[in-house]
Amino acid sequence: MKRHRPGTKALRLDDGEGRRKFKRSSMGVELAVDDLEIANQVDNIVLFSGDGDFCPLLEAVQRQGVHVSVISSLRSKPPIIADELRRQADTFIELDDLKAAIGRTLNAVPPRAVQG
Numbered sequence: 001m002k003r004h005r006p007g008t009k010a011l012r013l014d015d016g017e018g019r020r021k022f023k024r025s026s027m028g029v030e031l032a033v034d035d036l037e038i039a040n041q042v043d044n045i046v047l048f049s050g051d052g053d054f055c056p057l058l059e060a061v062q063r064q065g066v067h068v069s070v071i072s073s074l075r076s077k078p079p080i081i082a083d084e085l086r087r088q089a090d091t092f093i094e095l096d097d098l099k100a101a102i103g104r105t106l107n108a109v110p111p112r113a114v115q116g
Contacts, residue, residue, distance in 0.1 A: 032057045039064040046071060047089075052082030058089060071095055 028051070035045055039061045047054060050072035058068050070089035072081035075096045086092045 028053060035061055039066050042066060044069065048072070050079070050081030050085060052085045055082075055084050055088045058085070062088075062090070067091070069093055071098070 032054075035057060039045075043065075044067045045061060046069045047058070048071045050070075058070075062068060067090045068088075069091040070081070070085060071093045072086070073079060073095040074081060074086070075094060081092075
């Protein structure tokens with residue numbers, strides 16, 4: 001499987017002659033469309049991103065009455081959240097504060113799936 005940059009996904013395309021090509025595509029547009037489609041069905045949306053390009057999306061769903069929480073980090077060096085995104089969010093959650101609740105220790109080994 002091909003690796004790709006965070007925020008992108010690999011797309012498989014058929015070139016019309018039976019050959020497959022792989023191309024990277026931004027997930028941002030897809031995420032925005034999905035959020036706008038569900039905005040009238042949810043009360044809250046949680047965005048794990050620091051990308052300021054999501055500000056118009058936040059504004060759009062907030063106008064529909066949706067509360068938006070953004071999870072990212074100000075404490076990383078450099079910070080990985082755009083200031084305008086942090087200010088646009090209804091709630092900003094520092095990723096580092098979640099470490100104790102959702103993190104794993106280095107020696108923790110996940111259980112193996114039972115095959116049968």
